[in-house]
Amino acid sequence: MAIPLAYNLRNLTVRKTTTFMTALGIALTVAVLVAVLALVNGLSSAFEASGEPLNILVMRKGSNAELNGGMSRAVFQDLTALPGIARAADGHPLASLELITIVNIPSTEDENGANLTVRGLTTVGLELRPRVKLAEGRWFQAGKREVVVGKSVAKRHSNLGLGKKIRFAKGEWDIVGILDAGRGSENSEILLDLNQSASDYNRMDGLSSARLRATDSVAAEALMRSISEDRRFNSNAQTELDYMTSQTSNAAPIKIMGIFVAIIMAVGSSFAAMNTMYAAVARRAREVGTLRVLGFSRGSILTSFFLESLLLSAIGGALGCLLVLPLNNVTTGMMTFTTFSEIAFNFRVGPQAMAIGVGFAMIMGAIGGVFPARNAAKKEILVALRDQ
Amino acid sequence: MLRYVPLMLKNTLRNRRRSVLTIFSIGASLCLLGLMFALYRGLFLAPARPGQELRLVTHHKVSMTQPMPYSYAAKIRQVPGVAGVMTWQWFGGTYKDARDRNNFFARFCAEPAEFFKVHTDIDMPEDQRRAFLQLRTGAIVSDDLAERMHWKLGERIFVIGDIFPVSLELKLVGIFHDANTSETLYFNREYLRELLGPNSARADTVGAFQIQAESADAVARVAKTIDTMFENSTAPTKSESEQAFTLQFISFLGNVKMYLMVICGAVTFTILLVSANTMAMSVRERTREVGILKTLGYSPGSILFMVLGEAGVISMIGGAMGVGMAAGLTGLLRNAPSFIQQMKTLTITPDVAALCVGLAIAIGVLSSLIPAWNAARMPILVSLRSSG
Numbered sequence: 001m002a003i004p005l006a007y008n009l010r011n012l013t014v015r016k017t018t019t020f021m022t023a024l025g026i027a028l029t030v031a032v033l034v035a036v037l038a039l040v041n042g043l044s045s046a047f048e049a050s051g052e053p054l055n056i057l058v059m060r061k062g063s064n065a066e067l068n069g070g071m072s073r074a075v076f077q078d079l080t081a082l083p084g085i086a087r088a089a090d091g092h093p094l095a096s097l098e099l100i101t102i103v104n105i106p107s108t109e110d111e112n113g114a115n116l117t118v119r120g121l122t123t124v125g126l127e128l129r130p131r132v133k134l135a136e137g138r139w140f141q142a143g144k145r146e147v148v149v150g151k152s153v154a155k156r157h158s159n160l161g162l163g164k165k166i167r168f169a170k171g172e173w174d175i176v177g178i179l180d181a182g183r184g185s186e187n188s189e190i191l192l193d194l195n196q197s198a199s200d201y202n203r204m205d206g207l208s209s210a211r212l213r214a215t216d217s218v219a220a221e222a223l224m225r226s227i228s229e230d231r232r233f234n235s236n237a238q239t240e241l242d243y244m245t246s247q248t249s250n251a252a253p254i255k256i257m258g259i260f261v262a263i264i265m266a267v268g269s270s271f272a273a274m275n276t277m278y279a280a281v282a283r284r285a286r287e288v289g290t291l292r293v294l295g296f297s298r299g300s301i302l303t304s305f306f307l308e309s310l311l312l313s314a315i316g317g318a319l320g321c322l323l324v325l326p327l328n329n330v331t332t333g334m335m336t337f338t339t340f341s342e343i344a345f346n347f348r349v350g351p352q353a354m355a356i357g358v359g360f361a362m363i364m365g366a367i368g369g370v371f372p373a374r375n376a377a378k379k380e381i382l383v384a385l386r387d388q
Numbered sequence: 389m390l391r392y393v394p395l396m397l398k399n400t401l402r403n404r405r406r407s408v409l410t411i412f413s414i415g416a417s418l419c420l421l422g423l424m425f426a427l428y429r430g431l432f433l434a435p436a437r438p439g440q441e442l443r444l445v446t447h448h449k450v451s452m453t454q455p456m457p458y459s460y461a462a463k464i465r466q467v468p469g470v471a472g473v474m475t476w477q478w479f480g481g482t483y484k485d486a487r488d489r490n491n492f493f494a495r496f497c498a499e500p501a502e503f504f505k506v507h508t509d510i511d512m513p514e515d516q517r518r519a520f521l522q523l524r525t526g527a528i529v530s531d532d533l534a535e536r537m538h539w540k541l542g543e544r545i546f547v548i549g550d551i552f553p554v555s556l557e558l559k560l561v562g563i564f565h566d567a568n569t570s571e572t573l574y575f576n577r578e579y580l581r582e583l584l585g586p587n588s589a590r591a592d593t594v595g596a597f598q599i600q601a602e603s604a605d606a607v608a609r610v611a612k613t614i615d616t617m618f619e620n621s622t623a624p625t626k627s628e629s630e631q632a633f634t635l636q637f638i639s640f641l642g643n644v645k646m647y648l649m650v651i652c653g654a655v656t657f658t659i660l661l662v663s664a665n666t667m668a669m670s671v672r673e674r675t676r677e678v679g680i681l682k683t684l685g686y687s688p689g690s691i692l693f694m695v696l697g698e699a700g701v702i703s704m705i706g707g708a709m710g711v712g713m714a715a716g717l718t719g720l721l722r723n724a725p726s727f728i729q730q731m732k733t734l735t736i737t738p739d740v741a742a743l744c745v746g747l748a749i750a751i752g753v754l755s756s757l758i759p760a761w762n763a764a765r766m767p768i769l770v771s772l773r774s775s776g
């Protein structure tokens with residue numbers, strides 16, 4: 001017969017200082033892990049949100065990022081003639097030629113300044129990105145020195161608000177609008193007219209990439225295959241979604257470091273939990289004897305103490321998640337090696353990260369609880385009862 | 389006070405299991421703290437390493453992805469205090485299959501003669517130096533890369549370009565050892581120019597220059613002179629010491645300083661909790677004994693001292709153990725693959741070790757203040773009556 005869980009709960013509340021301190025130790029460990037997971041989740045969700053499954057990204061063969069990609073106007077013209085590309089209502093193909101450069105602007109967080117992606121595109125480029133909406137102001141006009149900045153850019157850099165000026169390439173540009181891309185990476189970019197930026201950077205023909213919208217997923221497959229296999233194009237095609245998800249690997253060093261730290265901290269917390277549980281067993285020796293006299297088996301004593309340890313660590317895990325919760329939706333920035341520029345994203349403390357955190361805590365509890373529980377179960381009734 | 393030391397040690401051994409568990413717990417935390425301190429020191433506090441202190445990097449002010457005219461090299465060479473100027477052009481590209489991360493290593497082109505002027509501290513046989521100077525398609529690699537790839541002299545290395553639309557067919561002519569370089573290949577800039585052809589706009593642009601200064605005090609002056617010289621040109625520059633330059637890559641990961649501090653804070657607090665918990669348990673168990681000691685004439689002060697001392701001893705042993713483990717772990721980390729150069733020389737220096745153990749003792753003593761104070765103040769009759 002099992003000992004009711006209420007017994008364990010009551011025991012934990014009786015020794016509330018010890019319980020709280022042990023749980024808090026576990027909580028801090030869990031907090032570190034969940035915070036790192038939230039960071040990585042936030043980054044990958046920002047990238048995933050920026051990829052449309054039907055958009056196909058085409059760049060020169062061999063390049064794995066738009067920044068060092070390549071696309072000439074002639075190749076782009078040939079690409080737009082391919083079958084399978086969706087068309088807008090007025091008949092023009094949904095194909096966008098783009099130029100990616102970087103601008104370095106002063107930042108309060110980093111003395112080296114922050115690098116931002118500058119994306120030159122045409123109105124078709126905006127049609128290919130339905131998630132990108134204008135939040136304030138208006139869009140840039142072709143042929144004018146005007147830019148629209150992402151909302152994260154405007155928020156993180158006070159000198160890049162609406163109506164301000166920004167200096168790069170051959171001169172100053174007016175910020176005429178602020179865009180909102182939902183969770184997409186365009187929030188961290190500066191958008192402007194393709195031809196204006198191409199002439200400023202002397203890259204009239206050496207552009208970065210092309211985006212094509214396929215009519216459906218079958219056409220997308222066929223389109224990608226025909227582009228990649230056609231030697232005339234010397235280009236490689238992949239879905240925008242695949243390209244974006246592959247950038248999540250930028251967070252790998254942080255993830256590895258975070259997990260490494262969490263594991264070492266967990267070793268320490270397991271020993272602490274073990275200590276607490278041994279003390280609990282020692283203090284309740286007589287109770288254990290009494291329980292045995294009442295007819296509870298060794299097995300149920302073992303289970304009871306083990307469950308108590310799990311309960312203790314679960315409290316710690318929940319507390320740890322609670323500690324991290326204020327981080328949710330806090331905006332942070334990170335540079336990526338593929339874009340050499342900053343991407344702003346929000347921490348995402350999702351249910352999955354929290355479940356991993358609580359699970360991690362319970363592993364600590366299990367390791368810390370198994371030996372003390374065995375110790376309690378092995379006690380001889382008479383010895384236990386005689387204990388003061 | 390010293391005569392209490394044997395009693396203090398006896399008390400430590402009284403509940404051996406608890407002491408050992410506490411020591412392990414504190415040890416694990418201190419191990420982590422030691423690693424974090426060592427990392428922080430290595431990244432932000434360590435002086436430039438020999439061979440590195442005279443070297444500067446000059447790149448485009450916006451980012452190292454923006455090109456500068458090659459003609460800058462001649463102008464920089466004229467700056468007083470400059471001993472050598474070498475093109476430091478990132479080639480990138482793909483070796484074998486880019487999807488396998490094992491195929492990734494740094495690939496730069498440089499002028500061989502200048503390379504030896506700028507990298508005066510490398511270790512390389514004379515005949516291999518000559519071969520690199522003479523063979524246009526020659527390449528040299530750092531010894532760690534040669535070892536990992538199992539390359540021998542004469543190896544053919546094929547790299548497909550991405551930033552540059554050409555493919556390299558290189559022959560390995562030299563393997564060098566340099567404490568400041570890891571997993572890097574250098575090849576002849578002339579070879580790249582030849583492949584690009586006379587009409588390529590890229591042939592005469594450069595991503596970065598490495599500069600060797602004549603003396604350590606010239607470094608800052610040279611950097612300033614160069615940046616002023618190009619301030620109002622189409623490609624303004626930023627010159628910085630090689631050490632500062634490598635730190636930029638770390639800032640890609642976000643605010644690393646803050647990450648390290650948050651982790652250190654969490655770990656320190658965990659140690660405080662574990663130690664406080666242990667001492668509280670230990671004192672509670674001995675309430676009666678304290679009463680007896682007082683009856684025998686021990687002053688509250690000496691009891692306070694004994695409890696504090698016991699905590700200090702436990703956390704000191706834990707701290708020493710942690711530092712030992714951290715030293716072992718840094719050995720493993722040094723050999724782990726990493727893009728952060730500073731990881732290759734991560735060590736627990738004596739000052740870090742001393743700081744850790746000192747911090748451990750301080751935390752131990754601090755955490756036991758409340759239980760020790762309570763024990764010292766408890767009236768004799770109350771403590772004698774206790775059944776604990």
